[in-house]
Amino acid sequence: MVKAVLSVVLMLVVVSSTIAKYIPKTGKRVPQTLSRGAYPSGDEQINQMFQPFRNKPLMVLFHLEDCPHSQALKKVFSENNEIQKTLDEDFIVLNLMYETTDKHLSPDGQYVPRILFVDPSMTVRADINGRYANRMYAYETGDINLLISNMQKAKKLLKGEL
Template sequence: MKGSSCKVFGSVFLLACLAGLASCDEDRGKGLGEKYDWHTLEEGLKISETTGKPLMLIIHKSWCGACKAFKPKFAASSEILELSENFVMVNTLDDEEPKDEKYTPDGGYIPRILFLDSEGKVHPELYNVNGNPKYKYFYFDDKSVAETMKAAAKALSPASRGEEL
């Protein structure tokens, strides 16, 4: 009896561990979509520097009503997903928000999206041109995000900077 109890317990433990790993993978998108290749800011900056790809930084909070309304629109957008191939995607939630002033060019509101070059410089000229001029980096829909992503890819690509990969 003891041997079979150990086998049952071991199987249950293994399934619980696997379920835990699956839920961790499912949480990588933090509500913004699981199909993206998400990174932490630290990882993203290193990858961007190595590859020359620009970085797209999304700062949001779990408790924010505007963030909750925005996330499903972002997650469902096939256009944003396709455009994301041109960027190192960084998704910061709650306490992961970077503290440096450069990440709050016109305030600390949320959600906000910033674009950085491969040297880690924030480009304040890349913002939601269809949004509120007081909150330039606030996005309320997928269309405005895609529009700025296109401009950022063009402005920050290695070719536009006269660099070769």
């Protein structure tokens, strides 16, 4: 379990440091890193390692390189500065180009593109979803305003639950 969690965190760090086009006010992106000094061993180490991520919701984005819907959504993401800024400042983004066997990350099926919001307790937020009844976590290029609204909702829910 710990190895799986550490693998996900490492993937999050790599993805979050490379995915966003938005440049903060400092003028350059500073990649997040897990190297924050020496940690004690055991559960305390894991708790300290995850501390920087506890105040941010996780957005999991499933897509495929050869999927036209995924490519169209990727283009809209890269051109929308509001999305880029919000992702960069307020979210941890896990960008997955393969399907997972974890049923929690495919609660209503395996399709792409699929965007899930996960709170720090590692619970998929079923109350934050897209507009389709048969694909609850699907977003298309015309759904960007709904996606931005859901991102704001994920931030508000997290702050209200802390």
